[in-house]
Structures are given as structure tokens and as C-alpha cells.
Amino acid sequence: MHEAVIEIESPKTREVEPAVYEHPWAVRFSHWLNAVSLLVMVASGFQIFRAFPSFGAKIPQKDLLHWPKAFALGGWLGGGLQWHLTFMWIYIATGLFYLGYQMFSRNHRQVLFTPRDIRGVWPMVHYYFFFGPKPVVREVYNPLQKLAYTSVVGLGVLSVATGLAVWKPVQFSWLAWMMGGFHWARIWHFAVMWAILFFLLGHLIMVVLHGWNNFASMLTGWKKNPEYLER
Amino acid sequence: MEARIDSRKFKKVTRRELLKLAPLLAVGAFGIPKLQEPLLKAGLGFSDWASARGFRSGHLATTFADSELAPFEKFPINGYDVADPGVDLEKWTLTVAGAVQKPGDYTLAQIQALPRKRQNTRHVCVEGWDVIGRFGGTRLSDFLKLIGADTTARFITVECADDYYESLDMATALHPQTLLCYEMYDQALTREHGAPVRLNIPTKVGYKQAKYLTNLSVTNVLDRVGYWEDQGYSRFYGL
Numbered sequence: 001m002h003e004a005v006i007e008i009e010s011p012k013t014r015e016v017e018p019a020v021y022e023h024p025w026a027v028r029f030s031h032w033l034n035a036v037s038l039l040v041m042v043a044s045g046f047q048i049f050r051a052f053p054s055f056g057a058k059i060p061q062k063d064l065l066h067w068p069k070a071f072a073l074g075g076w077l078g079g080g081l082q083w084h085l086t087f088m089w090i091y092i093a094t095g096l097f098y099l100g101y102q103m104f105s106r107n108h109r110q111v112l113f114t115p116r117d118i119r120g121v122w123p124m125v126h127y128y129f130f131f132g133p134k135p136v137v138r139e140v141y142n143p144l145q146k147l148a149y150t151s152v153v154g155l156g157v158l159s160v161a162t163g164l165a166v167w168k169p170v171q172f173s174w175l176a177w178m179m180g181g182f183h184w185a186r187i188w189h190f191a192v193m194w195a196i197l198f199f200l201l202g203h204l205i206m207v208v209l210h211g212w213n214n215f216a217s218m219l220t221g222w223k224k225n226p227e228y229l230e231r
Numbered sequence: 232m233e234a235r236i237d238s239r240k241f242k243k244v245t246r247r248e249l250l251k252l253a254p255l256l257a258v259g260a261f262g263i264p265k266l267q268e269p270l271l272k273a274g275l276g277f278s279d280w281a282s283a284r285g286f287r288s289g290h291l292a293t294t295f296a297d298s299e300l301a302p303f304e305k306f307p308i309n310g311y312d313v314a315d316p317g318v319d320l321e322k323w324t325l326t327v328a329g330a331v332q333k334p335g336d337y338t339l340a341q342i343q344a345l346p347r348k349r350q351n352t353r354h355v356c357v358e359g360w361d362v363i364g365r366f367g368g369t370r371l372s373d374f375l376k377l378i379g380a381d382t383t384a385r386f387i388t389v390e391c392a393d394d395y396y397e398s399l400d401m402a403t404a405l406h407p408q409t410l411l412c413y414e415m416y417d418q419a420l421t422r423e424h425g426a427p428v429r430l431n432i433p434t435k436v437g438y439k440q441a442k443y444l445t446n447l448s449v450t451n452v453l454d455r456v457g458y459w460e461d462q463g464y465s466r467f468y469g470l
Contacts, residue, residue, distance in 0.1 A: 007235040019241065025251050036258050052359035058307040061360075077358065078463040079271075085465065086274020090258075169355065170292045170434050170470040171285055181293070182353060182361050182470075219252065220245040 008224070018229055022140050023221045024107060030098035031218060037091040038200075040083055041159075042193060043073035047080025055187050088163065095156055110140050113150035117143040137228045152199045155192055162189035279467040286469050288402050292433035295351040301362045303416045308423045309356065309437065311458060315422040316393035316443050323427050329388075329448035332379025339427050342411055345369040345377060349417070350408060352433035354440075355470055357459075366431040367414030372405045380449045388450060389430065392443035397430070397457040399439065403469065408433045411444075436468040 004021035023031075046067045053063045074080030102108035120143030126132030128144070135142070141149065161175060165185035169176040179185040207215055217223035236244075260266045308314060324336035349367040375382060387399040403409060412431035413420050420426040425442025432440050438459045460466045 006241075008238045008241045009235055010238050016235070025248070028252060029255065032252065032255050033258065036255075040261075048359065052356070054360070057301070057305060058356070058360040058362060059305045078459070081357075081465065082271040082275050082463060085278040086271050089274065089277065168282070168285070168470060169353075171287065171290065173290075173293055177293075182355060186359060186361075216245075220248040222241075222245050222248065 005229070017225050019222050019224045020140075020226050020229065021221050022110075022217050022223050022226070024101075024105065025221065026097070026101040026105070027107065028218055028221060030094050030101070033090065034094045034098070037087045037094060038196070040073060040087040041091055042197065043071065044080045044083035044087070045193060047072035047074040048077060048084060049190070050080075051077040055183075055190070085167075088160075092160055095153075095160070099153070111146055111149050113143070113146040117146050120144075121147055139228055140226070148199060148202070152196065155196050155199065159189070159192045159196060162192055165189075275463075275465055279465055282465075282467045282469050283400060283402075286400075286402055286434075288406055292352055292408055292470070295353070295363050297351065297365070299363050300351055300365055300416075303364075306354075306362055306364050306415070306424075307356075307360070311393070311395055313393055316391075318392045318422070318426065318443055318445075320427055323445075325428060325444055326446045327378050327448070328446070329450045330381035330384045331449050334378070337378070339413065341377075342369055342374060342428065343413065345373045347414075348410060349414070350410070350431075350433070352408065352431075354433075354437060356437040357464065357468065365416045366410060366412050367417060368410035368412035368428070368431060370407060371409045371411050371430070372407065374411050375404065375449070384449045385451050386449070386453055388446075388448045388453065389441050389444050390446035391441050392445050395441055395443075395458050396455065397439055397441040398453050398455075398460075398466075399430075399432070399435075400467065403432060403434060406432075406434055434469055436465075436470060438464065439468060 005018055007016045007018055009016050050067055050069070050072055052058070052061075053065060053067060054061055055064060056062050072080065074083050102111070120135065123132065123135040124142050124144035127134050162179060162185055164172050165176040165179050166182065166189050169182035169185065176182050176185050179188050213224055261270055324338055325342070326336050328334050346369065347367060348370055349365065351363060351365050353361055353363050355361045371387070375387075382401060382405060385401055387401065387404045388396070389399075390396050399409075410431040412425075412429050413427055415421070415424055420429060425444075428444045429442040430440045430444070439457070455461055456466045457464075
């Protein structure tokens with residue numbers, strides 16, 4: 001399933017190495033736009049949270065944590081809401097564009113976690129966390145990556161659903177009801193954000209561990225000498 | 232399908248792919264101080280427009296059983312400056328003006344002569360807290376009928392004894408759960424909660440539900456939207 005494999009020849013040494021076009025433009029564009037809007041949503045979300053940093057009653061108010069102002073966007077509650085209610089449209093539009101592209105181009109096969117990937121998950125976990133042997137990978141994404149990337153898309157959908165229930169608990173009363181009402185929807189919205197941040201932490205660690213060639217592929221689409229190519 | 236290309240040509244290919252991401256730089260406009268404010272204003276405006284479009288006038292906010300009510304003492308009091316602006320409850324009237332057939336001063340007795348509605352609904356504050364309370368009063372729509380309001384007008388505006396002011400879209404004003412509220416927990420409204428009359432709107436966030444009403448007007452044009460809206464909060468903020 002490597003659509004575009006080419007061989008690059010060095011004019012001096014005549015050495016040849018393969019390169020694969022891994023990430024189509026739509027995927028790269030969505031990835032980076034989403035990276036920006038996700039950060040804005042999280043930082044402005046914390047600004048909004050600072051106005052009532054609790055999930056209990058207002059009287060008496062027991063604060064859950066004091067989020068530092070330096071890591072909050074917008075300056076005050078009204079500013080935080082402006083950023084949040086502006087970038088949510090970009091966040092949603094990017095998600096729809098990405099999902100639409102993946103489905104219609106059939107590129108989702110590269111990344112969507114399916115039942116046949118299940119048995120490959122444990123060997124990857126064993127390798128990453130318990131120093132097990134390195135499993136043979138024949139695809140752009142290994143089963144654990146597919147699981148992570150598929151789950152985080154699910155979390156993205158949940159972040160929008162819980163957010164809608166917090167923003168419009170009356171118009172979307174069925175959504176709020178599914179989450180246990182407005183009060184619980186706010187708790188779920190917060191929990192989903194931490195789940196996404198947890199993914200992001202793992203994602204960034206893996207990016208650092210895999211180095212420049214891998215990182216550059218999300219900018220140019222091309223990856224030189226991917227390990228999954230049979231040589 | 233394997234092609235072989237020169238490494239210099241490959242560099243050109245990857246550079247071109249990188250340049251194709253240039254449209255992303257447009258997001259940088261949000262980082263330019265001069266553009267930031269109008270862009271965020273447009274974003275908030277779009278959210279308000281979508282909210283007004285999505286508002287369903289027949290859709291009711293969830294109501295709750297008496298057992299789910301927060302105790303009255305635990306119902307928060309959020310005044311914007313004073314807890315008691317010193318309204319003379321004996322002489323109080325609601326002054327009505329604008330696109331109405333019968334402008335003038337209306338007494339509490341006149342308002343209370345209209346059918347009374349009581350409802351246990353959730354009060355949601357823009358800050359994020361919420362509380363389920365019991366409210367009683369007359370439907371704003373009934374009062375608008377009494378004063379002969381032109382309900383094709385776009386807005387209701389209110390002014391308050393503490394200089395707070397608010398405005399309401401007509402669809403929300405006519406919603407069956409929107410009350411001219413003079414009771415909480417079956418008792419006359421206390422001063423801290425906005426005596427003698429406040430707005431209770433289960434389909435709106437808390438700051439739209441003004442207290443200590445003194446003036447009400449029906450209009451098509453807003454000179455100002457509301458105390459918080461004019462500082463940058465959402466002007467519609469329907470729940």
C-alpha cells in the first residue's frame with residue numbers, strides 16, 4: 001500500500017535510497033491547522049476554567065486547582081470566551097475536512113484501527129514499554145499508532161460533543177442528558193481535554209525519539225528510507 | 232511503480248510540498264494586534280448569529296423535581312456592584328416605553344394579576360457554575376400582551392436600579408419559560424436576588440437575567456447591548 005515510492009539517486013556517489021510519499025497535503029494541512037487550534041482551545045479553555053476552577057457547588061466554592069494566568073489565553077473570562085468561540089469553528093471545520101478527505105480518498109486505510117490490527121497491539125506495547133523484541137512493521141503506521149491516532153480522532157469528536165452540551169445545554173438537551181446534564185457535561189469536557197493532552201504528550205515524545213526525517217515527513221509528505229520498506 | 236530521480240530534483244519536490252502549506256500562515260493574522268480584536272469579534276459574532284438561528288422557541292429547558300432544588304441559602308448572589316440598590320418597594324413601578332400601545336408605569340400588583348407560573352430550572356453562570364432553583368412570576372409574553380407590545384420588533388431592553396442594563400432578542404422574550412420573576416422558592420423576591428422584579432430566563436446564561444428592573448422598552452435598534460456584552464461578552468448567549 002505504498003502508492004508513491006521513488007528512488008533518489010545521489011549524482012556524486014550514485015547511491016540510491018527510497019522515499020515514500022506518506023502524508024497527502026490535506027492530511028498535513030489539517031494536522032498543522034489542528035495543532036494551532038487545539039492549543040488555542042486548550043489555553044482559552046483554561047482561561048474560562050479560571051473563572052470557576054471547580055466542579056462542585058458555588059456555595060461553598062472548593063477550587064480544584066489554580067491554573068496559572070501565564071498558561072491561559074485571552075487575559076480575562078470574556079477574552080477567553082472570544083478565543084474559544086472563534087477557534088471552535090476552525091477546530092470543527094478542520095476535523096470535518098480531515099474526516100471527509102480520509103473517507104473520500106480512501107486514505108483512511110493507512111491509519112484507521114480495524115479488528116485485524118488488534119493482535120499487533122501487544123507486541124508494540126511490549127517493544128516500547130517492556131524492552132521486547134521489535135515487531136516487523138510493513139505499513140506506514142504500526143497497530144499501536146493506528147490505535148492512538150484513531151482514538152484521538154474519537155476524543156476530538158467527544159470534545160466537540162461535550163463542548164456543545166456545555167455551550168448549549170438547552171438546545172442540545174439530549175446531548176447534555178446523555179452526559180448527565182450540564183453539570184456533568186462540563187466535567188466530561190474537562191476530562192476529554194486531559195485525555196487529548198495525554199495523547200499529545202505521548203505523541204511529542206515519539207516525535208522526538210524518531211528524529212528529523214520522520215518529523216519532516218509531516219511537513220513535506222515525503223519520508224526517506226522508511227523502515228517498513230522491504231529492502 | 233518506482234521512478235528514479237536525482238537527489239537535487241527531490242529537494243525541489245519536497246520544497247514545493249512544504250510551500251503548499253503556506254496558507255496556514257493566514258492563522259498568524261490572529262497574532263497581529265491590530266487584526267486580533269476584529270477577528271475575535273467576528274468569530275464571536277458568528278457564534279451569536281448561529282446561536283440565534285439555532286434557537287427553537289418551542290423547545291423547553293429541562294425542569295426539575297422539588298427534591299433536586301438547591302437550598303435557597305445556597306443559591307449564589309451575583310450582583311455586579313451592590314447587593315441592594317435601595318429600591319423603594321412601596322413606590323416601585325416598571326416604566327414601559329418604545330414600540331408598545333400602552334406605555335407608562337406598571338405596578339407590581341398589575342404584573343401579579345397576570346397568570347403566575349412557577350418553574351424549577353437550572354441557572355447557568357457564564358463563569359461555569361450552575362444551580363437548580365425555583366422561580367415564580369408572570370410570563371414575559373403575557374406582560375408584552377398586556378402592554379400591547381409590537382412583537383415583530385427585534386428586541387426588549389431593560390434598565391435596572393443599579394444601573395445595570397440588558398437586552399433580549401424577541402424570540403427569547405416570547406419563550407414560554409421567560410419570566411418577569413417576582414418570586415423565588417415561593418417567597419417574594421429578596422433584595423439581594425433583585426426585588427421586586429427580575430428576569431428569569433432558563434434559556435439564557437445568568438448575566439442576561441437582570442435584577443431590580445425599573446424600565447422595559449420594545450425596540451428595533453440597540454444603542455447598547457448590555458453591561459457585560461459591551462465589554463466583550465456574547466450578546467446572544469442562549470443555552
